[in-house]
Amino acid sequence: MTAAPFPPAEQPTEPGQMPRAGSRLLSMDALRGLIMVLMAVDHASYFIARVHPGEFWGSALPRYADALAFLTRWITHLCAPGFFFLMGAGMVLFAAARRQAGWTERRIVRFFVTRGILLILLQLCLENPAWLLGRLGSRQPLMDPPGGGGDVLLHFGVLYGLGATMIAFAFLMRARTMVIVLLSLGAILATQWLTPSAAETGVLFSPWLRLLLIPGHTGVWQSFYPLVPWLGVTGLGVMFGRVLIHQGERAFRHVLPAGAGFLALFVLLRWAGGFGNFHPWESGWIGFFNVTKYPPSLAFLLVTLGLNFLLLFVFHKMEAALPRAARPLLVFGRSPLFFYIVHLYVYGLMGLAFPDGTGYAVMYLFWLIGLIVLFPLCVWYGRFKRRKPVESVWKLF
Numbered sequence: 001m002t003a004a005p006f007p008p009a010e011q012p013t014e015p016g017q018m019p020r021a022g023s024r025l026l027s028m029d030a031l032r033g034l035i036m037v038l039m040a041v042d043h044a045s046y047f048i049a050r051v052h053p054g055e056f057w058g059s060a061l062p063r064y065a066d067a068l069a070f071l072t073r074w075i076t077h078l079c080a081p082g083f084f085f086l087m088g089a090g091m092v093l094f095a096a097a098r099r100q101a102g103w104t105e106r107r108i109v110r111f112f113v114t115r116g117i118l119l120i121l122l123q124l125c126l127e128n129p130a131w132l133l134g135r136l137g138s139r140q141p142l143m144d145p146p147g148g149g150g151d152v153l154l155h156f157g158v159l160y161g162l163g164a165t166m167i168a169f170a171f172l173m174r175a176r177t178m179v180i181v182l183l184s185l186g187a188i189l190a191t192q193w194l195t196p197s198a199a200e201t202g203v204l205f206s207p208w209l210r211l212l213l214i215p216g217h218t219g220v221w222q223s224f225y226p227l228v229p230w231l232g233v234t235g236l237g238v239m240f241g242r243v244l245i246h247q248g249e250r251a252f253r254h255v256l257p258a259g260a261g262f263l264a265l266f267v268l269l270r271w272a273g274g275f276g277n278f279h280p281w282e283s284g285w286i287g288f289f290n291v292t293k294y295p296p297s298l299a300f301l302l303v304t305l306g307l308n309f310l311l312l313f314v315f316h317k318m319e320a321a322l323p324r325a326a327r328p329l330l331v332f333g334r335s336p337l338f339f340y341i342v343h344l345y346v347y348g349l350m351g352l353a354f355p356d357g358t359g360y361a362v363m364y365l366f367w368l369i370g371l372i373v374l375f376p377l378c379v380w381y382g383r384f385k386r387r388k389p390v391e392s393v394w395k396l397f
Contacts, residue, residue, distance in 0.1 A: 025093075025244075026322045026330065027252065027315035028086060033326070033333030034311065035082040037371065040343055042076035044367035047134050047347040050357030054143040055293040055300075056215060058201030061279050062290070068360055070286050077293060078311075080158060081304040084230050087162055088169065088237020089244065095173050096245055105174060112170030119163030119337075120156075126341050128155050133348030145224070145294070146201045147210075147217035154221050156211060159340075161225025164211075165234040168227065177242060184235025191229040191295050192276055215294040229295035236305070252316040259309030266302035328375055335378045335385070342377060346370045 046052040053062030053073055064070035095108050103111075172180065194213060196203065205214050210223040243251040269276050270288055276298030281288050291300040315322065322330060332339050350366050358366075 025249075026319050027312055028089065029333035030315040030322050030326050030329045031082060031308065031312050031333070032086050032336055033329030033331065035079045035086075036332040036336055036339050036343075037329070038076050039079040039340075040347070040370060040374075041072060041364075041367055042079070043344060044347050044350075044363055044370060045072060047351030048354050048358055048366050049360060049363040050351075050354065052143055054145060055279075055291065056146050057195050057278050057292055057295060058146040058198045058216070059144070061282075061292070064286060064290075067286070070290070072360060074289060077291075077300065077304050078307055080161075080225070080230075080293070081233050081296070081301060082308045083158065083162065084165065084233040085237040085240070085305065085308060087166065088234040088239075089241035090237075091166065091169060091173065092238055092241025092245060108173065109170045112173075113167050116163040116165075116167035116170065119159045119166065122337075122341065123157060123159035123163070124154065127157060127159055127344060130341075130344035130348050131155065131157075133345070134351060145216045145222065147204055147222075148202065149204045149217065149219040152217060152220060152222040156221070156223040156225065158225050160211075160223070161227065161230045164227045165231050168231060169234055169238060172238075177239065180235050180238050180242075184232040184239070187228050187232035187235065188298065188301065191232075192278075192298050195278065195295055213295070224294055226295065233296075233301065233305070249316070252313060255309040255316075256313045259306045259313065262302045262306030262309065266299055266306060269299050269302060328371070331375060331378050331382060335381045338381045339374060339378055343370060343374055346373055 042052070051069070051072075053064075055061055062073070064073075091112065098108055098111075172183070191213070196205075196214065204218045205216065207218050207221040207223075210216060210218055210221055211226055213226050213228045215224050215226060216222070240251065240255075243254065270281050270291075273280050278292035278297040279290075282290065289303070291297055291303065293300055296304075315326075318325065347366070347370050350370065354362075
């Protein structure tokens with residue numbers, strides 16, 4: 001497929017230069033686009049195959065019949081850490097660009113707080129009804145998180161997590177880098193220390209604890225992406241964004257050793273067991289890589305962020321070829337919120353035809369059909385948004 005040229009404002013920066021106001025870093029767009037495509041696999045599996053395991057802190061990890069079933073779920077683990085990391089980096093670049101355009105710090109904070117609140121409202125008003133399509137159209141049991149106490153009416157998923165961490169970091173954009181480092185590491189380590197033991201799986205923790213730290217279900221409340229565990233991942237993205245500001249695209253050289261180092265630490269941590277795992281390593285390679293996502297164990301973060309860093313390095317090395325070789329990823333990566341909301345309804349409506357689920361071959365076919373449907377919609381939305389001025393409310397989306 002031949003790619004149309006991008007507008008001048010979306011050309012990549014020169015190597016070694018600080019990103020210009022309005023410029024795009026194509027490698028980050030491409031990684032974000034890949035994350036959207038992988039995420040669609042997970043949700044096609046939920047809506048169409050009617051299969052969606054949950055790796056919760058207090059429950060036994062899912063069992064898989066074969067490598068295909070495991071990898072279909074496992075590759076999607078890259079998505080949430082990539083989302084939060086790229087959001088943190090994007091906040092730094094956005095703030096720098098707006099300062100160049102004359103925005104005050106108060107105005108930047110207000111923008112991030114407003115956008116964070118908007119994400120949480122979209123979670124409750126637009127995302128949650130889409131999940132009901134999966135529940136109403138299915139005759140198969142789906143995820144069963146820790147806790148209980150009644151029917152869920154308020155679900156707080158990834159948009160809540162992104163919105164809450166954005167609001168928190170809105171007030172930290174001018175904090176010293178050491179403060180961000182300590183906060184990020186502290187949030188990640190606190191998650192490992194403060195997450196309850198499996199013996200407390202049935203405890204109905206306070207809804208506020210659900211929103212802050214402990215994923216699960218309490219009465220009408222359900223939280224999968226609490227604030228504290230993902231605050232640290234966003235902070236890592238903020239630190240990377242600051243390196244980009246000061247070193248320009250030379251900063252991408254650091255992601256290769258960082259990714260390799262994270263993967264090496266994952267192997268050591270998983271092999272040793274204990275701290276940072278939540279669930280011990282079981283036999284076989286599937287057992288080794290089967291890690292806890294809700295909340296993210298340290299092992300989970302090391303392997304998923306390590307792979308995200310390596311992918312970011314690869315996309316950076318092939319950046320000049322991305323407009324032609326990976327145009328769909330760039331299109332999806334530049335309209336992530338639009339893609340996210342719309343794809344849930346696309347796959348949710350498809351899934352109504354399969355109340356008993358499907359095999360993986362059929363699921364992957366409909367996953368591909370869904371991407372084909374979404375591509376022109378995202379092209380249209382991207383052009384629509386680019387035509388809007390900086391002051392437009394559409395910039396919040």
